[in-house]
Amino acid sequence: MKGDTAVSDKILEVSDLEYSFDTYAGEVHAIRGVSFYVNRSESLAIVGESGCGKSVTVQSIMKLIPTPPGRFKRGKIIYCGSDITDYDDRQMEKLRGKEMSMIFQDPMTSLNPTMRVGRQISEGIRKHEKISTGEALARSVELLKEVGISDPERNVMRYPHMFSGGMRQRAMIAIALACNPKILFADEPTTSLDVTTQAQILEMMNHLKREFEMAIVLITHNLGIVARFAERISVMYAGKIVESGSTDDIFYSPRHPYTWGLLNSVPAVGKKRTEKLSTIKGTPPDLFMPPAGCGFYDRCDYRMKVCKENDPPAREIGEGHFASCWLLDNRAPGVTPYVAKRHTIESSGKGVM
Structure with missing residues (x-):
């Protein structure tokens, strides 16, 4: 059976996670006791309808949700054997980008339209590694080449609006991979793309997973795209x-x-x-x-x-x-x-x- 790995090989383990949003209309019980794990170098797909809590689950793990309105209620998050449940922003900043990264749903709204793509890629590299601007830019060119963008030396100096949808998604993946994270959260990375580009993006992510030996958590509503990609699947409904x-x-x-x-x-x-x-x-x-x-x-x-x-x-x-x-x-x-x-x-x- 696929995905059979020793317990000691777990890179991320989430237990009984509960997360809510406090609104004027009352409390929204978005996550209601979610438990799952991800092994090293493994692909896990979390599948379910829109609004079931998939994105909130991974964003709460990375602590990307503003508090308020978001509110952690209970649960435990273990990363590489360490309990990060109560980590504050300063502690999480050391993990985000370097240890765990995320590809967001819509690259056009996630990328900064006023910054060149190369600068956005190198920003994370310079934050976590002590290298010069020139070295970071050279690494950005290599990353664009790695994710399949042609003429990377030229495209690294372009702005997001000058890229096609597939190129923007590849640029987002380059940003996420800039510091060789151990785990990558991909939140609906192919939703706005055509079928051919979807297949290319997923195949590329599988290739990069093998090359960098990282774990991937794919968030999607479409079971049809995960069969070749994921080794394990968790089906989510109504916050569970x-x-x-x-x-x-x-x-x-x-x-x-x-x-x-x-x-x-x-x-x-x-x-x-x-x-x-x-x-x-x-x-x-x-x-x-x-x-x-x-x-x-x-x-x-x-x-x-x-x-x-x-x-x-x-x-x-x-x-x-x-x-x-x-x-x-x-x-x-x-x-x-x-x-x-x-x-x-x-x-x-x-x-x-």
């Missing part, structure tokens, strides 16, 4: 991780109804034109007033009374494969499990077993 396991576990033997819905929603190659694209009915719960039971209750075709009243515990189905669903209880009625369709897997980039 409802299922996690190896990529094979999630694609071939998912056990949570929400995961079934996501997989059925992936556009499939070879599907007849008359077939409608599957959707998940309803809307996510209001996190101003999170439900006492399963967050997926109102949208689930297999819901039971216990689902509404009690939050299901995470159950281990196989080695490293967990799901939180009352259907896994021995007393639950039998349900036909999801069976991966051949064309669905192929369209997602997986070979058929």
Whole structure:
């Protein structure tokens, strides 16, 4: 099974993380007990609908959310064996960029439009390493070349608006890799790109992961793009991780109804034109007033009374494969499990077993 690594090889471990936002309308319970880990040189994908808490999870780990309105409630964050849960801004500044970096969703709003791309790349290098401006600029040229931007000597002097969308995304990756971080958070790095550029960016990130031996946490709403990229997947819904396991576990033997819905929603190659694209009915719960039971209750075709009243515990189905669903209880009625369709897997980039 992919992703099987010794416990001592964990580079990041998050336990029971809870994070809220205090607003005029009340408290938004954005993260409600999230736990996951990432191994060294491993790719983990956190998948779920928009608003489920994926971005907040990684931003709270890097402490990028202003306080207020953000508020850490509980949990533990262990990085390379050290507890960084209570690190202040000064302590986190030593980690951000050098130890852990982040690629944000929209490079056009993340890059500074008034600064040349080369200066933005070299800024992080000079902050963490004692080198001259000229040396930092030379490193910036090498990084642009590394991420696949042609004529880097010329493009390093250009402004972000002079780049195409794919080039801006590559520039963002160059900034994130400037100091060879041990872990890279990629927040929807391909959302605004065309399909061809998406594939190029993901392939490049995989190559850089192997070259720099870093771990990658990919945040996305699209299960279709992670099959070739990730070794493990965590499925997130309404501020919680409802299922996690190896990529094979999630694609071939998912056990949570929400995961079934996501997989059925992936556009499939070879599907007849008359077939409608599957959707998940309803809307996510209001996190101003999170439900006492399963967050997926109102949208689930297999819901039971216990689902509404009690939050299901995470159950281990196989080695490293967990799901939180009352259907896994021995007393639950039998349900036909999801069976991966051949064309669905192929369209997602997986070979058929």
